[in-house]
Every structure is written in C-alpha cells, then in structure tokens.
Amino acid sequence: MKPHFQPDTRPVAVRPIILTGDRTTGPLHIGHYLGSLRNRVILQDTHDQFVLLADAQALTDNIKNPDKVADNVLEVTLDYLAAGIDPEKTTICLQSALPALPELTMLYLNLVTVSRLERNPTIKEEIRARGFERDIPAGFLCYPIAQAADITAFRATVVPVGEDQLPMIEQTNEIVRRVNRSADREVLPEAEALLSEFGRLPGIDGKAKMSKSLGNAISLSASASEIRKAVQMMYTDPDHLRVSDPGKIEGNVVFTYLSAFDPDQEALAELKAHYQRGGLGDMVLKERLNGILQDVIGPMRERRHAFARDMDSVRDIIRAGTSRARVVTETTLGEVRKAFRLFQL
Amino acid sequence: MKPHFQPDTRPVAVRPIILTGDRTTGPLHIGHYLGSLRNRVILQDTHDQFVLLADAQALTDNIKNPDKVADNVLEVTLDYLAAGIDPEKTTICLQSALPALPELTMLYLNLVTVSRLERNPTIKEEIRARGFERDIPAGFLCYPIAQAADITAFRATVVPVGEDQLPMIEQTNEIVRRVNRSADREVLPEAEALLSEFGRLPGIDGKAKMSKSLGNAISLSASASEIRKAVQMMYTDPDHLRVSDPGKIEGNVVFTYLSAFDPDQEALAELKAHYQRGGLGDMVLKERLNGILQDVIGPMRERRHAFARDMDSVRDIIRAGTSRARVVTETTLGEVRKAFRLFQL
Structure with a gap:
C-alpha cells in the first residue's frame, strides 16, 4: 500500500x-x-x-x-x-x-x-x-x-x-x-x-446511552430486517394515541433520528409541524425513517461484507x-x- | 563483546x-x-x-x-x-x-x-x-x-x-x-x-543518610587525600576527650566503618574493648580506618581512571x-x- x-x-x-x-x-x-x-x-x-x-x-x-x-x-x-x-x-x-x-x-x-x-x-x-x-x-x-x-x-x-x-x-x-x-x-x-x-x-428506547449491551442500538452491520424491527420498536410520544391527536417532538426518538439523518430537512420541518398539529401517524414517520436508515446502512453492510470476505x-x-x-x-x-x-x- | x-x-x-x-x-x-x-x-x-x-x-x-x-x-x-x-x-x-x-x-x-x-x-x-x-x-x-x-x-x-x-x-x-x-x-x-x-x-558526620549533597559521603572516586580528610573529620564519641577516658562504640562512626570494612575483625574486637576501657586514642583508630579505606578505594580509583580514559x-x-x-x-x-x-x- x-x-x-x-x-x-x-x-x-x-x-x-x-x-x-x-x-x-x-x-x-x-x-x-x-x-x-x-x-x-x-x-x-x-x-x-x-x-x-x-x-x-x-x-x-x-x-x-x-x-x-x-x-x-x-x-x-x-x-x-x-x-x-x-x-x-x-x-x-x-x-x-x-x-x-x-x-x-x-x-x-x-x-x-x-x-x-x-x-x-x-x-x-x-x-x-x-x-x-x-x-x-x-x-x-x-x-x-x-x-x-x-x-x-x-x-x-x-x-x-x-x-x-x-x-x-x-x-x-x-x-x-x-x-x-x-x-x-x-x-x-x-x-x-x-x-x-x-x-x-x-437508544431506540429513548435512553441517553445507546449500547449493544443495553439492546437499544442499531449496529452498522444490522440487516435490513433488524433495522426495520428497531425502527418499529422506537420510542415516540406515549400520549400520541390516535393519529388525529397532536404529538410531541421533544424526546420523540423517531424525530431525533430524522433530524440527524433525513437528507430533506425542509420536508422534515413540515412533518414536525404536522405531527404537532395532529393528523400524522407514527407509522408514516417510521416508514420514512426506515427508508432513510436502510439507505445509510445498506451500502455500509455491503462494503463490510466485501471486506470481510x-x-x-x-x-x-x-x-x-x-x-x-x-x-x-x-x-x-x-x-x-x-x-x-x-x-x- | x-x-x-x-x-x-x-x-x-x-x-x-x-x-x-x-x-x-x-x-x-x-x-x-x-x-x-x-x-x-x-x-x-x-x-x-x-x-x-x-x-x-x-x-x-x-x-x-x-x-x-x-x-x-x-x-x-x-x-x-x-x-x-x-x-x-x-x-x-x-x-x-x-x-x-x-x-x-x-x-x-x-x-x-x-x-x-x-x-x-x-x-x-x-x-x-x-x-x-x-x-x-x-x-x-x-x-x-x-x-x-x-x-x-x-x-x-x-x-x-x-x-x-x-x-x-x-x-x-x-x-x-x-x-x-x-x-x-x-x-x-x-x-x-x-x-x-x-x-x-x-555519613561521616553520623547522620543516618550518606549523600553527596549533604557533604558527608566518601565517594568511590575519592582521592587519597579526600579519604584521609573524611576520616579525620569523622564523628566519634564527643565525650571521649582524653586518650585515657573510656570511649563509646555505639554511634561512633569510626567503629561503624571499621566493623563494615576491617578485614581483621578479631583485632577489631580487641580494639573495641580497649577503647571502652580507656587508653585508646581516636587518632590511632582513624589511622587504621584510613589505611583500610585507602586499600578498598585505591584500586577502584585506579580502575575508574583506566576505564575513564x-x-x-x-x-x-x-x-x-x-x-x-x-x-x-x-x-x-x-x-x-x-x-x-x-x-x-
């Protein structure tokens, strides 16, 4: 080299x-x-x-x-x-x-x-x-x-x-x-x-520290289904029971992750406002986050496999x-x- | 080598x-x-x-x-x-x-x-x-x-x-x-x-610690006259004023050194008894110690000079x-x- x-x-x-x-x-x-x-x-x-x-x-x-x-x-x-x-x-x-x-x-x-x-x-x-x-x-x-x-x-x-x-x-x-x-x-x-x-x-459970041993981490080698499962389990707003209810952004892990990874921060700002007004379901947001995380981790997983060979x-x-x-x-x-x-x- | x-x-x-x-x-x-x-x-x-x-x-x-x-x-x-x-x-x-x-x-x-x-x-x-x-x-x-x-x-x-x-x-x-x-x-x-x-x-002054910085040490590279001077200055028994007085062995640095270095420990035992009875002067003992230390350090000094060249x-x-x-x-x-x-x- x-x-x-x-x-x-x-x-x-x-x-x-x-x-x-x-x-x-x-x-x-x-x-x-x-x-x-x-x-x-x-x-x-x-x-x-x-x-x-x-x-x-x-x-x-x-x-x-x-x-x-x-x-x-x-x-x-x-x-x-x-x-x-x-x-x-x-x-x-x-x-x-x-x-x-x-x-x-x-x-x-x-x-x-x-x-x-x-x-x-x-x-x-x-x-x-x-x-x-x-x-x-x-x-x-x-x-x-x-x-x-x-x-x-x-x-x-x-x-x-x-x-x-x-x-x-x-x-x-x-x-x-x-x-x-x-x-x-x-x-x-x-x-x-x-x-x-x-x-x-x-962590996906909302705890400040993410770690493998706490079981609340998404590893960089996570499979597509592991990512999907982790996002599904993700802590949101426990008081946001019906789609029509207004939801909280603060402490909502899905929004924390979206803020960190969403490439379209303008669209995200609109989603935040919508969620706070009410009428936006967690599932829609989780679907969006899942797509984004798959895009982030997918290529890494592939590179990892290539090197690991x-x-x-x-x-x-x-x-x-x-x-x-x-x-x-x-x-x-x-x-x-x-x-x-x-x-x- | x-x-x-x-x-x-x-x-x-x-x-x-x-x-x-x-x-x-x-x-x-x-x-x-x-x-x-x-x-x-x-x-x-x-x-x-x-x-x-x-x-x-x-x-x-x-x-x-x-x-x-x-x-x-x-x-x-x-x-x-x-x-x-x-x-x-x-x-x-x-x-x-x-x-x-x-x-x-x-x-x-x-x-x-x-x-x-x-x-x-x-x-x-x-x-x-x-x-x-x-x-x-x-x-x-x-x-x-x-x-x-x-x-x-x-x-x-x-x-x-x-x-x-x-x-x-x-x-x-x-x-x-x-x-x-x-x-x-x-x-x-x-x-x-x-x-x-x-x-x-x-040390030659009777202090427990011998060190160059305290000025009470005899270094291994000491010259013949440095050794002689150190022995002359050596602490003995401060109450041993006249040769005829009985002298103390304990804390008497000359005897401590003689005990450590004198090759004839039998003769030394007699000198100790004589000193304690009285009638043995410090100068005689210091002369003896000086001779012994010259014999110990002299060859070292020579070897040191040879290596130092x-x-x-x-x-x-x-x-x-x-x-x-x-x-x-x-x-x-x-x-x-x-x-x-x-x-x-």
Whole structure:
C-alpha cells in the first residue's frame, strides 16, 4: 500500500493532523456513525487523519475480560471500512502495537500530580459511572495522560471530542506546555477540540446511552430486517394515541433520528409541524425513517461484507497503518526524550 | 563483546536471575559499595546478573532537573566498573532504552488500584520524606508498578533490597500472580528479596543518610587525600576527650566503618574493648580506618581512571548490555501480552 502522506508534496502546514479513535470493546453502531465516523469520512480529504484502535485504553477497565478487547479489533476495523474510512487517506493503527505511546505516557506521568488527575471532571464522572469508588485501577486514573500521549505522539492539532472530554484536551495542552518549556522550544503543538455537531444519539428506547449491551442500538452491520424491527420498536410520544391527536417532538426518538439523518430537512420541518398539529401517524414517520436508515446502512453492510470476505487484507490494512504510525510516534518520542535530556546510547 | 549467557550451556534453572540497579542521580559512594556493589561483584559469579541504570525511575522525582539524571549515567557506570562489576559476567543496561519496561508498566497499571498504591508503606514514607503531600507526581505514585515491570521483565527471582523495600517485592508478586492467573499458567516467576547483610552506612558526620549533597559521603572516586580528610573529620564519641577516658562504640562512626570494612575483625574486637576501657586514642583508630579505606578505594580509583580514559568503550558496554537486556525484556513482554490476549498483528 502506498503511504498516503509524502513530505515533499504535502507540507505539514497545509494539512492539519487529526487524531480520533475508538475503544475496541464492541462493534460500532449508528450513534458512532453520526457522532464521529461520518465526519471522519469527510475530514480524511482535508486532514492527515489517524484513527486509533484503542485496545490498550480499553484494557484500563476490561483487564478481567481481555478477550472482548482483542476480539473487537477486527470488528471495529470492519466498521471503519464499511463507513467509508479509506485506508489510502486515513491511517488506521493499533494502539497496543505502538511502544512510543507507553513510553511517552511514562514520561508525562512525571509532569502531572495525582491530585490533578483526581480533579479531572471526566475521570470523576467515569469513576462514578463505573462504580469504581476507591478501587480505581491505577491505569484508569492515569488514562488522561495516556490520551495526552496519543494526541501528542501524532502531533495532532485537531481532536474530535464530545463536550464531556474537553478536560482531556486541557490536560494534554498542560503537558504540551511543560514539554515545550523543558525543551525551551516548541517540540509539540497544542491541540484543539473539534466539538461534534450532533450530540449523542439516544437508544431506540429513548435512553441517553445507546449500547449493544443495553439492546437499544442499531449496529452498522444490522440487516435490513433488524433495522426495520428497531425502527418499529422506537420510542415516540406515549400520549400520541390516535393519529388525529397532536404529538410531541421533544424526546420523540423517531424525530431525533430524522433530524440527524433525513437528507430533506425542509420536508422534515413540515412533518414536525404536522405531527404537532395532529393528523400524522407514527407509522408514516417510521416508514420514512426506515427508508432513510436502510439507505445509510445498506451500502455500509455491503462494503463490510466485501471486506470481510478477505480478512487477511483487513489485517494488512491495520499492519500498514500501524507501521506508518510507528514512524510518526517514534519520531515524536525522540523529540520528547531530547526535551527531557534522556541519555542517548 | 561476547554475550555472557548462552542458553545451551547455562540452563535457566542452574543460574538464578538477579536484578539490581541504581537511580542515576549522582556518583556512588562507599555506602553503595558496602550495601550492594560489593555483593554484586560476588553474585555475578553465581547468578545471571542484570544491573539497571535506572534513569527513567530517577526522573519520577527529578523531572525539573533532568540533566542531573542523564549526566550521571556514565558516572554510575564508571563506579560499577571501578567496583569490579565485570561486563562479561553482569549485564549493565539503561532503563530508558528498554521500551518493554513502560509497556509492561502500562499493562500492570490496570491490575493495581490507586488505593493499593497509596497504602504502599515505602511510597507513603518517601512521599513524606520528599514533602510531596498531595502534589505527588503520578509517576512517583506508580513507581512500585514500574519496579514490578523491571523485576518481571528480566524474570528475576532474586532482588537485593533493603528492609524498607520489602513492600515492593510483595507488590511485584501480587502482579505476577495476576498475570499467571490471566494466562492460566506460570508466565512469570515470583521474586524473592535478598536482604543486604549490612544496614545503611551512616555519613561521616553520623547522620543516618550518606549523600553527596549533604557533604558527608566518601565517594568511590575519592582521592587519597579526600579519604584521609573524611576520616579525620569523622564523628566519634564527643565525650571521649582524653586518650585515657573510656570511649563509646555505639554511634561512633569510626567503629561503624571499621566493623563494615576491617578485614581483621578479631583485632577489631580487641580494639573495641580497649577503647571502652580507656587508653585508646581516636587518632590511632582513624589511622587504621584510613589505611583500610585507602586499600578498598585505591584500586577502584585506579580502575575508574583506566576505564575513564576510553569513554567510548564504556558507552559500548552500556550499549551491548542494553541490547542483551532488550532481547530478554521483549521476550517477557511478548508472553505478558499473550496473557492479556493482546491482538497480534
């Protein structure tokens, strides 16, 4: 495979570097597509994009179930390829196969205090959500530093995140400034958050979090009948009993999905008004949404099947991307080692 | 340089593996010699001995002064060679040049909780001693895990430590058992502490801690006149004013040093009795100690000068040792990665 970047034709200044990725803990779903994959497909034309299969990070809270993490590396990669991430344009790489990342993490661990980590609002919230209390694995407490290692290793200046992850970017830039101060020159660039246009897509049951384990997700590999069934089950307005009744838009999952995916937003605005007046049935809307989702997921499913027929070449894509990523991350590590005057053998 | 171990002639079971090392924060002194170097010179004939130049660990509390850490890598190596550590028998290697160590550390971080680390008595004590309070660098809190990575990476079963470091061995073996349980077979051996025969040698002023920065150390590169001067300044019994007075042995640094280094312990026992009766002057004892220390340090100083004349070959010794260590540690990392089912590219 031809490397997608060539220093002579693509100066760094022209193409900003973007780092994104996913923990490999399960196949991706339509929420991932809306929140990030769709954007990555667009951004790969204007950015040097690295996508990290974050298996090492996934282990920070899955060490007792490591098979799940390894088994999903290929699944997530297939989802990437299915969604239209093009390995000729985007570097897909495996986190645990990049030794520069733990090396950077260990150096950065010296720059951040334990109390600073404990104050990190994202960590605080996730510790609460996972019920860790005082039994937080040290790796979990340290993961904002590992993320800073990821971001800086690729010299990423653009990092797509949700609102809740802004403290991670802040932590990263604190480290960047410490490294640059130690080197007395700009070794690492600061990163900027790219907030996703859409918030989190709710589950088909209306719950805020969509996940395979909750059974409320539409996976990117869903069959036509699975999509149809999911849309049929979708939560709407429980008080909208007869077609003639006025219906509510807010909290109505069908409208949330239509707002996210309907290519004809003008027509959608009219449907919303009609629904609120009364006289528009849920079935009509669900039929419309089903058609749209089939159009979104259908081609992905086909691409997924095509790639899945030759898993060796999928592995090759990860191998090639990881090789490229190794060069980039080792170069950064060399610079950071110099900043901290590490002894050169 | 010929590698000192050859799998066909030296089965692992015959030669136990020993890991020791020093933080590269300053030249070594006679206290290091008594507490560890002297023993290493003996152990290298019966063990596969690895000695780690622990520059990465030194950074955990020296990140604001990294030059000190790098500058002392060659100094400490010269001290090793001067003390009689033979690079044909002992593998001298540079911690920061072994990427398997941070990789193992990051994996192990997932196995240990933050509260378990905070309960570590050594860490507790060192946090207090360094005045870190709540501003402990995360790297410092995590360093028992980094030490577990060091010990297990070399598959060391013998680890020379002071009494105060026993919790480190305990922490290491907890991790070993977790890894073996995850693999469902013995991937890593448990380690045993080798307690040093001698406690800590006090400074020449009688303070418990000997260190270059306190100005109370006798360095292994001290000149003949520096040794003489240090012995002359040595704290004895402040109430022993006249030769005829009875003198105290306890807390008398000259006797502490004589107990540690005098090759004729029978004669020393008589001198002690004489001193306690009265009639034995400090100067006689200091003259005796001076002669002994000159005999200990003189040959080291000469060997040091000989090695220092060819610093390229000293660097080569570190390079060769680090290459050997890389093979060993990468092999262990591969096994541990399998234990946690990491995806194999």
